[in-house]
Amino acid sequence: MSDEVPITVTVNGTVHRASVDARTHAADFLRHTLHMTGTHVGCEQGVCGMCTVLLDGDAVKSCLLLAPQLDGHEIETVESLADGDGLNALQEAFRDAHALQCGFCTPGFLMTTTALARDGRRRSREEIREELSGVLCRCTGYENIVTAVERHLSEARGV
């Protein structure tokens, strides 16, 4: 009864060719077919943001996409961020600000922020809160996350 679809998708720079069950959602494909388990799943309804990845540079909730929709696209996940043994500047900002506790939400915030940092726009703390409101965190109370993102965005803009 399964309906297999062949797809070609680039994940973190590596091209993957796979045959996927048509009803597999993209988060499950990343996690269970490609074994990239840094992308998490918290609701499968597009609410919690745990599954946020970049699709052609835009932050999207991968539980709302079916794996066949990834065909021909480029995906970036949290596994792409660290620079070998070192963390990247955004990850360091999260660590320094104690912006994570259990860490389950962290990939979602990191990928959302990665997309924000690329457009280089200046954002107030309030705007940052709004941008981050698509990802939930139940541990930190958000303040430290907002601080980490604010610092990172201003450093990324070179101020």
Next chain:
Amino acid sequence: MSDVVESPSAPRSGVIGDSPARKEDDRLLRGEGRFADDVTPANALHMAVVRSPFPRARIEAIDISAALEMDGVHDVLVGTDVAARSEPINVLRPTPGAPYVTYYALAQGRVEYEGQPVASVAATSRHIAEDAAELIEVDYDPVEHVPDVIAAMEPDAPVLHPDVLDSNLLVSNPQSVGDSASAIAAADTVVSGRFFVNRVSGLPMETRGIVAEWRPGGRELSVRLSTQTPHLVRSQLAHCLRLDESWIHVVAADVGGAFGLKLGVYPEDLLACLHAMALRRPVKWIEDRLEFFRATTHAREAVHDFRIAADREGRIAAMEDVYATDLGAYYGSFGSAQLSSVTYSGPYRLDHGTVERRVTMTSKTPVGAYRGYGQPEVNFAREVLLDRLARRLEMSPVELRRRNMLTPEELPWRNTTGAVYDSGDYAECLLAAVDRIGYDELRRTGHGPRADGRYVGVGLSSFVERTGYASSRFLAGRGSKFGAHESVTVRANRSGGIDLYTGVSTFGQGSETAFAQVLSHVLGIAYDRVHVHAGDTSATPLNTGAFASRTMIAAAGALEKAAADLRAKTLKVGAWLLEVDDPDELEIAGTVVRVASDPARSVALRDVHEEAILGLRLPEGIEPGLEATAYHEPTHAAFAYGTAAALVSVDAETGDFDVERFVMVHDSGTPVNPQLIDGQIRGGLAQGLGAALREELRYDPETGQLLNGTMLDYFVPTACDMPPIELVHTEVASPVTPFGVRGVGETGTIPAGAAIANGICDALSGLGVEISRLPLTPELVWREIQRARGVPA
């Protein structure tokens, strides 16, 4: 790797009081955490669970034939299989005097809540397992259900468990000191109210999950589980599955939030194990969010009838709190909140008091532990009522609280339930909150309306919080199936570092970091040379687990002792290597052992460890090996405390309100790691604010079904929903704990509801608005405004 020799006077980093980079962060930031769903053994099967759609029904028949015929389905379990092969879930934290109303992993001929597991399927994929579950036909005959604790106690209510109970009251636990009835009768003023506390979910971002693997030849049931209590789960699995405990290996790697919801076993854990044992293949189950809302314990729902009597000067003569907690349909591993009784009188002096907890059964998802465990609930009732008393007496709420607060000189104080408040300066926190929020200024400028048309008010909420357990003997008296102690093993390795083994699993609280700090502090070794291994029952000493804000209180003592043992032996070996007669002349500093008075004479820890571990050249009198295991048994609980103040503005026409500022002053004793403490307080506040302002699991009283069991309609706070929070710390070391620590994990959840409710009532004091229930929604405020104006809402 270079051996850094530090100067004796330089302050060391990574010790108690410092905030070093967290041990946990590197892997989590890379997406390399190992959460329950991150590992799938080759050959694993996947489980799906059939759940009752009714709050209460008889099961007339179950037809599993179509499911069994499906390709890829390997096993189906129904109630009779489970009863034949396992025991009901055993209660770890029973209520004194209560009969067991526990349950099997699958329903036995009747269901008692919506979501109760009725059958389960193991199949080659989750998709197939879910499809097969849909093919299982259950013939239900719905019967009358009980929607809440008030209905449960109606004389004509159906008795939910007539086989064990005569009524829906599971047990009542009254505690009383003095003569509150006479004190109330003689008092100048008595205020009373009925307070409703909402049913909420702790809602960790990671749902529950398990991977169970059974190798009968290897005598091993290996379980990866998202849990706070691996060792307790191991004992429960042994009991429920009728296995020898030595066969069971539980691993809790990274846990994506827990908050009390991941204590002890759940039905699905047993089901996954039963499938794995029947099939001899690994079985995995990851709870989906829709299941979570019905299957993972709920929390808080309670009705408090609170009464306070005082004289004209506002001196409290007596308090009484008779409250019903909603246990739901069954008693799970932990059961409903038990700490409302312990802290009902708060930080106040009280000679005459009565508190009675009435644990009540209803037809809803079982209630379990959640951060705060009764303390937020009772705090709401008491602190709101205190403000009513202040208004009645025309006295400032600050003055009323200050007058009744225990002073540092009066501590330690045994409250009317026998709990001992160890130490602290409660009024210092109150006055700091009042000062910070600008209370007096607001009194001068009045409640408004301001230029924007809104009325403003300030609400206060003072609290004490029991952190940790007084002792194992105390728990034994309450039938507990766990002790108050914690344990740790520390073992030197040949790289010059220390492996620290703890049964405390990692779910965000930062224990890996804090434990390494304590070890570094006592031992003298560099923080980054300590590696923490957590949550694996085969590798760690037996322990209780992380809950009840007890970890640091109990574990710090174990760490202190184990470190002292290890240090003594390290120095002995070091003395031999350095040819020093008296090991007491040596110290461990970072990565070396050296002569304290002559730091240049040193030997690398790596060499000391190697000699000690290999034992090839050790002199007589020194046995090989360099490790220590220690247990610490607390002698007292430590009471954390504080006061929150909320500045609230209200639109008196619509009931819309804003928390414009929220000040939290608290004392957690000696701070092991200030950054972690701030994180715990802020995180707790977010949950406290969520429960106070927006979260509520709502049931349709007619159908008994959950109305908002998805993330789309259960509103946890987002980054935009948090009011500005200001934290103020005071620091009074507890005299009854190692290093003077107090627990901190639950503090933030306690004061929010009352502080904001009091702020709203203060803003609308001209109208005489009173609030008695949570959550505090604009609609609720609007209704109370209408009521106060005499308009039928």
